[in-house]
Amino acid sequence: MALASLRAAAAAVCSTALVLASCSPGDDTTVLGKARADRLVIAVSYDQPGLGVRRLDGVFKGFDVDVARYVARELGTENVTFVEATPSQREKLLTEGRADLVVSTYSITDKRKEVIDFVGPYFVAGQDLMVRLTDTHITGPESLTAGVKLCSVENTTSAQHVKDRFAQSVELVNYPNFSDCVTALLAEQVDAMTTDDVILAGYAAQNPELLRVVGKPFSEERYGIGLRRGDAAGKAKVTAAVQKMMDSGEWRRSLEENVGQSGYAIPDAPKIVP
Numbered sequence: 001m002a003l004a005s006l007r008a009a010a011a012a013v014c015s016t017a018l019v020l021a022s023c024s025p026g027d028d029t030t031v032l033g034k035a036r037a038d039r040l041v042i043a044v045s046y047d048q049p050g051l052g053v054r055r056l057d058g059v060f061k062g063f064d065v066d067v068a069r070y071v072a073r074e075l076g077t078e079n080v081t082f083v084e085a086t087p088s089q090r091e092k093l094l095t096e097g098r099a100d101l102v103v104s105t106y107s108i109t110d111k112r113k114e115v116i117d118f119v120g121p122y123f124v125a126g127q128d129l130m131v132r133l134t135d136t137h138i139t140g141p142e143s144l145t146a147g148v149k150l151c152s153v154e155n156t157t158s159a160q161h162v163k164d165r166f167a168q169s170v171e172l173v174n175y176p177n178f179s180d181c182v183t184a185l186l187a188e189q190v191d192a193m194t195t196d197d198v199i200l201a202g203y204a205a206q207n208p209e210l211l212r213v214v215g216k217p218f219s220e221e222r223y224g225i226g227l228r229r230g231d232a233a234g235k236a237k238v239t240a241a242v243q244k245m246m247d248s249g250e251w252r253r254s255l256e257e258n259v260g261q262s263g264y265a266i267p268d269a270p271k272i273v274p
Contacts, residue, residue: 031234043085049202074241120224126217205262
């Protein structure tokens, strides 16, 4: 009888140990586990003025960076490792476990939702065009005629959206990063650049004597925070954090501080979709 009791007690201890191990702060399979262990990795843009920039001194600035930090604090950690989220790598960063969250002007699409989960939208932008200041010919997507070179970034829907809806004959030029398109536009290697208006506003604000945004948005881009599929508890906590940031006024304060100086009209906070 004593031996049976001992075995039962040992089994109970082992069972408890397994539960504790699966819920421990070192659980690498969940956002909450990584946050509790102070090992949260968030992917942000390095080259989007006002949204996500890694300065030469290594400091990260921008609205998306503020959102990432706010969410991390609500998850229970101030210790965040930032990695670069290039558009072509965002899904892979999550599915391969190299990032726990992606906060990088990441438009929510049905195709992407087949691979990852989203929390959002936490911001809604519109697609627009940016041209050289002296260009008077390009007044909207309909004016992108044959021979016009339009620049966008690989693994974004922006350039193809323009070609499919407005200008079948436009020549598409893709680069890995948004800053590459800006450089090509300034060097007159392309005629226009397209992406979300809030991203373009940041670049135009950096080069007001050389570049301008056309100012005719023609789509709706709903930004979400990307995370691995199946992490229901992590998704719920991230959703609550974003909603709290909106309700507290920190969401608007961050936009005004990071984007307001470009002249971009700050919109109302969107409603998060479960």
